[in-house]
Amino acid sequence: MLQAIPAIFCTISNNSLESSLRQLECHFTWSLLQQDVDLNDLEETINDQTEFLIKSNIANYNLLSYVCHLNNSNEEALRNLQKAEEVAQKHHPDEIARSLVTWGNYAWIYYHMERYEEAKTYVSKVENSCKKLSSTAQWKIELPEIYAEQGWALLKFGRKYYERAKNCFENALKNEPNNPEFNAGYAITMYRLESFFYTEREDLNLSLKPLQRAVELNPKDTFIMALLALKLQDFKRVDEGERYIEEAMQQTPDIPYVLRYASKFYRRKGELEKALEILKKAIAVTPKSAFLHHQLGLCYRAKLFQLKKSTRYPPREQVQELIRLSIFHFKTVIDQKPKFFSAYIDLANMYAQEKRYEEAEETFQKACQINILFRDDKQEFYYNYGRFQHFHMKSESEAMRYYIEGLKMEKSSYFFHKCRSALKKLVEQRIQGGLGVAKDFGTLGLIHNLSGEKCEAIECYEKAIALSPDNEEYLSALCELRLSISS
Known part of the structure; x- marks a missing residue:
């Protein structure tokens, strides 16, 4: 279905103004919910991207105006819309479509400021522009630019919105399949969807071709080039990926958004000193970047594990320093970005490494209290x-209790398999060590059942019932399994 902006036929009265506003295509009508995002973090991200990734500045200023409104700063919101207009006039003076979202946001902000006449002016401005652009009697027009801008906004509002962002970019590409910006947005969206939601093997290469296409259409987009390098690395095409990383760093040696992915590439390759060198260069440009501090923490943690693996008795001073550096950077992340879930988990684990168990426990509890956690986050916890x-x-x-909680959730995720492996190993060790009780055989039965291994599950539940004949949970599970096999 094509994106459409309906014309507003009647003269706008104060009573009908809100109804007219709801027909506009802009951030205020795209269901971008404040509770799904950390507004301060989002504002900082947009400001950084406006400075370092110039390509989408109209979209960035429009989104920033919406964020300012959510932060109760309508005057600042208007100033950002003015910047969006200035960019549009300078770089796209004859493209009315690029200003429609800006004007829609203007109308909504003036409405919220109770400046109704100005709100009506912008509603009418959108209406008149639609009439100029439209070629149909229904006053509906194809606007791939608006699909794309909506896609970028959805991307920045986080994982909950990625599927909608994908649909937006797909619709934009139907109209302009060779548009570099639309292809870049689609490629980034697919890369992120893969990272968080697509777990089956056949899904894991869905972003490769879109990334290659985006780089082909715009060889100067070094951000996309860096993502392509990481994706190639996923497929063990490391040398090919490294060529893209080096090319990206050569073209844009000072852009932190490129450097951060370059450092990730070299950390995953095991070249930790090179990764650290790149990160220190990037963090000198954006010292408050939570992502960069997190990557630094991961690098120092990797150096710690590397040291412990290569040396039977690693020098205590070196171990302590690497733990200290990891903790410092992970703590910096959560101070700057209080909803960065993975950083809490990483910090808690480093506290545990140093036997600071009370701080580890406190950090784990803070992690599970974040209000925007997804199922796989909870499973990771x-x-x-x-x-x-x-x-x-x-x-x-207690370990078994939490592994079981993880198993009861999504079954195709990375941490489902981690919980399953850890629990199975623990239970089998107890059974082989002669410590097995009915609960252990019942747990092993649950593991097999959740993994689709019904015959093995039946065998385990039978052993559990032999030790605890009246246990209703085991009897019920065994009955259901037998019925499912016979039916």
Whole structure:
């Protein structure tokens, strides 16, 4: 279905103004909910991108105006819309479509400021522009620019919105399949969807061709080039990926958005000193970047694991310094970005490494209290907290409890398999060590059942029932399994 802006036929009265506003295509009508995002972090991200990634400045200023409104700063919102207009007039003076979202945002902000006449002016401006652009009697027009701008806004509002962003960019590309900006947006969206939502093997290369296409259409887009390098690395095409990374850094040696992915590439390759060198260069440009601090923490943690693996008795001073640096950077991340879930988990695990168990426990609890967690985040929490209980608190029963909680959630995710593996190993060790009780056989039955291994599950539940004949949970599970096999 094509994006459309309906014309507003009647003279706008104060009573009908809100109804007219709801027909506009802009940030105020795209269901971008404040509770789904950290507004301060988003504002900082947009400001950085406006400075370093110039290509979407109209969209960035428009989105920034909406963020300012959500932060109760309508005057600042108007100033950002003025900047969007200035960019449009300078770079796209004859493209009315690029200003429609800006004018829609103007109308909404003036409405919220109770400056109704100015709001009506901008509603009428959108209406008149639609009439000029439209070629149909229904006053509906194809606007790939608006699809794309909506897609960028949805991307920045986080994971909950990625599928909608994908649909927006797909619709934009129907009208302009060779548009470099639209292809870039689609490629980024597919890359992020893969990272968070697509877990089946056949889904894992869905972003490769879009990334290659985007680089082909715009060889100067070094941000996309860096993402393509990481995707090639995923497919073990490391040398090919490295050529793209080096080309990106050569073209734009000072853009932190490129450097951060370059550092990630070299960290994953095991070249930790090179990754650190790149990160330090990037953080000198954007010292408040939570992403860069997180990457620094991950690099120092990787150096710690590398040291422990290569040396039987690593120097205590070196170990302590690497832990200290990791903790410093992970703590900096959550101070700057209080909803950065992975950083809490990483920080808690580093506290545990240093036997600072109270701080580890407190950090784990803060992680699970973040209000915008996804199912796989919760699963990641259960896995890591289970390990903390197992290896640091020495509580096998608590570890099992949290691994089981992780197993009860999404079954195709990375941390489902991690929970399954950890729990299965723990239970089998207890059984082989002669410590197995009915609960252990019941847990092993649950593991097999959730993994689709019905015959093995039946065998385990039978052993559990032999040890605990009246357990209704095991009897019920066994009955259901037998019925499912016979039916």
